[in-house]
Amino acid sequence: MLEEYFKMAIKNLRTRPLRSWLTILGIVMGIFLVMSMISLSEGLKQTVLTHLSAMGKDIILVIPGDISNILTSLIGGVNLTDDDLKAIEKTKGVEAVIPNVYKGEVMKYQGTSKNVILVGIDWRNYLKIYQEDLGFSLSEGDWPVGGRREIVVGSLVPQNVFPGLKIGTQAKIGGIQFEIVGILKSRGSRQDDSMVAIDLDIFREITGETKGAPEAAVKVENGFSPVEVAKNIKNNLTEISKRRIGETTPSFSVLTNEEVSGIVGNIMGVVQVAVVGFASIAIIVGGIGIMNTMYTSIRERTREIGILKAVGAKNSTITIIFLIESGIIGLVGGAGGVVLGLGLSKLIEFYTRSSASFYLKASISAGLVIFGLIFSFLVGCLSGFLPARSAAKLKPVDALRYE
């Protein structure tokens, strides 16, 4: 019988096509927003987490500033000093301290000059750690030799930055000639894949950044617990900062790989909740649209409801027919919203792939599509429930006499 009720509902919707489509459009907008937002924020989260997972478990990140106050560390431009780096190195259980140094510089390659993210790497001492713990591997060529003017580039450099860039060719940075010796495999983040890595000492020479580092990665010695070592590092750093005279005590964030993933996951979670929260308002508006349409429709069809009741329709039958109508509005709107929302996400992904510094991946799963469809159907049914009930409660004689 449900099939018959479906047919009736569809016939009713088709009788008033403009109104049906406008109501559907309301839901399309809501679901469209939710879908694109979820897919993009989920994609961002996955990109960041994949990037982090390339990092070994016994790596600790040291960042100046308090991670809970992310703005100060981002805007502040606070660096770890050489003293800080030494203090970290001396901490028990620390095998190596690898300063993460980077700066935007102009690179000239075969007549073209472009801004690149220049990274300084201590190949001589820490190549092994880069390979084993920080997820660096070559897709082509060789690793540079420490102290030599050799370059390794991220996987996106030969594609986007200098299309056609080849190993064995020359490039100029800061007036110094380099040879390109290797191309890295993708590390999953656009920033990393766009980098140009040179020897640390030469980096300091070119950029003039001779002291400290914006952040550092710490390799924990075998047999030590990263959590314990992180705690000790933090204590040592706080200790030496206290000894400095006339300076306010800076804070440090010392994070194990697990903590970083947790923090990123949490931040992204909050972002997602906020984004979905805002988009939900659009869905509520769409739902109110459905409710309005259904109430109007019931007013117009009061007599029809009376006829249906006169020929044997139960209250539940009337409720079901109207719920199917509002459910269909929701579902069709949902399908439109899913297609448009995911389409927009893919478009943004496509656009950011070919643009400069920021890469946003759209995460589209069958689960998300099903969620979108079921959710919109439920919004439709829920919005249609009160109107449907009021239609079912009409007395047949009153409905028949309604003019």
Place this chain on the structure above:
Amino acid sequence: MIKLENIWKVYQLGKVELTILKGIDLEIHPGNFVVILGPSGSGKSTLLYIIGLLDTPTKGRVFLEGRDTSWFSENELAQVRGKKIGFIFQQFNLLPNLNALENVMVPMVFQNIPEKERLARAEFLLSSVGLKERILHRPFELSGGEQQRIAIARALSNNPEVIVADEPTGNLDSTTGQKIMEILINLHKKEQKTIIVVTHDPQIADYSEEIVNIKDGQLISNHFVKEKVLWGK
């Protein structure tokens, strides 16, 4: 048998009480052709709606086959309306979105009759009222008389024992009206259906076996017509 016992119907219009029916007692026997006659505003349509279980009395009881319907749930009332009573209205009351065939099939949907059977019966009923060629037309494409014939076919779809008709010829010209009455008479004669017609037109009363006269919500007279001219025709 339908039995009405001291039926009152009072409407509350703001602070004013409007009494439409004032203690009506009536018995309608199976297979009878009854005409409820009365001027407009006499309460005859209200009485018909109560007989057809579309409305409930303010006071009094309606018995259907000996069962007191005041205890029926909404669902039971819908079930009885769908199965045992067929309605014909002055305004035809067809569903405008559906064609003739679909309109006749609707009551059968609610009785869970399989589609094949529904289709066959609807086609049969529409041809028996002379609308075989018009089954795919929607109400607005048909004349008043044709619409009323669809309504009759719809009333018969679940083969009810009782047909109630509220001014069935009220919106039709006299020739068409007469044809509609002939269909009802045939139903009564051939299928022994109980037919209850409400009208203000004394001519319609000529077709009936029993005339119930109503005025100001009260039963004035209830008499059986012994020999019907039309029956013999």
